[in-house]
Amino acid sequence: MPDKKRILVVDDDADIVLMIQRILEKSGFEVARTTEGAEAIRMIEQESYDLILLDIMMPGIDGFEVARSVRRNEKGVRPPVVFVTARDDSESMREGFRSGGTVFLAKPFTASQLLRIVNAMLNR
Incomplete structure (x- = not known):
């Protein structure tokens, strides 16, 4: 049986993190x-x-900076970054793509929308 795919969920709203995790x-x-x-x-x-x-709007280090750190990862492993955010304005999207994001998923979202994007990113 193949190994389970590992996903990191980052959001300052613990309720959203738990919902996505479930x-x-x-x-x-x-x-x-x-x-x-x-x-x-x-x-x-x-x-x-x-x-x-990855959420964008977080206190301290925001999602854009986290995405940039993924691009700079010295191990050379650069997993796709999906921004899961309420910010879907064009400037946020431009900054998200510049910082290394692959796709945006707007909050609120359904479980099927989340899984469709997750599966698409993992099967690229």
């Missing part, structure tokens, strides 16, 4: 989670992930 684990994914950008960067430096789901 959806993903129910679908067979292994999930790591944090509510802080700085902790996300440490986790990315220490572990490998197949996909990162």
Whole structure:
């Protein structure tokens, strides 16, 4: 049986993190989670992930900076970054793509929308 895909979920709203975790684990994914950008960067430096789901608006280190750190990862592992955010204005999207994001998923979203994007990113 193939290894479970590992997904890192980063959002300062713990309720959203738990909701996403439940959806993903129910679908067979292994999930790591944090509510802080700085902790996300440490986790990315220490572990490998197949996909990162990342909020933009977080206190301290925001999602754009976390995405940039993924691009700079010295291990050479650069998983796709999906921004899961309420910010869907064109400037945020431009900055997200410049910082290394692959796709935007606008909040609020359904479980099926989340899983469609996750599966598409993992099967590229």
